[in-house]
Amino acid sequence: xxxxxxxxxxxxxxxxxxxxVNLSRNPSTTKSAILAKAVKNLVEQRGENELDRRYGIRxxxxxxxxxxxxxxxxxxxxSLALFIRxxxxxxxxxxxxxxxxxxxxxERFDKFVEQVGRQIASGRRxxxxxxxxxxxx
Numbered sequence: 001x002x003x004x005x006x007x008x009x010x011x012x013x014x015x016x017x018x019x020x021v022n023l024s025r026n027p028s029t030t031k032s033a034i035l036a037k038a039v040k041n042l043v044e045q046r047g048e049n050e051l052d053r054r055y056g057i058r059x060x061x062x063x064x065x066x067x068x069x070x071x072x073x074x075x076x077x078x079s080l081a082l083f084i085r086x087x088x089x090x091x092x093x094x095x096x097x098x099x100x101x102x103x104x105x106x107e108r109f110d111k112f113v114e115q116v117g118r119q120i121a122s123g124r125r126x127x128x129x130x131x132x133x134x135x136x137x
Contacts, residue, residue, distance in 0.1 A: 074125070079116050080128035086112050 012020065024031045032104065086108065 032076055049081070075120055078119050078125060082112060082119065085126060086115075 020031055020034060023029070023034050
């Protein structure tokens with residue numbers, strides 16, 4: 001059974017009516033089909049605008065917050081990866097931490113923090129598979 005169609009009467013400006021006539025010259029379409037499609041598009045766009053108005057600001061804020069969380073996680077992962085690499089490659093075993101050893105440790109920590117900053121700023125990541133060898137900078 002064919003869906004029921006309801007007849008409507010309305011008026012158009014002469015210019016708009018002319019455009020409708022021009023559009024309907026194609027034998028595969030009718031004025032009714034063109035108007036039905038136009039009304040459907042208008043209704044759908046209104047629904048989209050309503051969703052944007054209701055949720056757009058919240059979604060934008062959530063997207064921005066998610067970007068910040070992603071950035072923070074990358075910094076944490078980069079710090080951990082560099083820490084492990086520095087610990088394994090630079091760790092000097094000393095049985096008793098004296099003042100000189102503590103000074104060396106502090107210097108190494110400062111260099112570590114600088115290296116994390118350089119890695120983050122450059123976009124290079126220690127966990128990237130294609131980073132190559134000896135990427136200490």
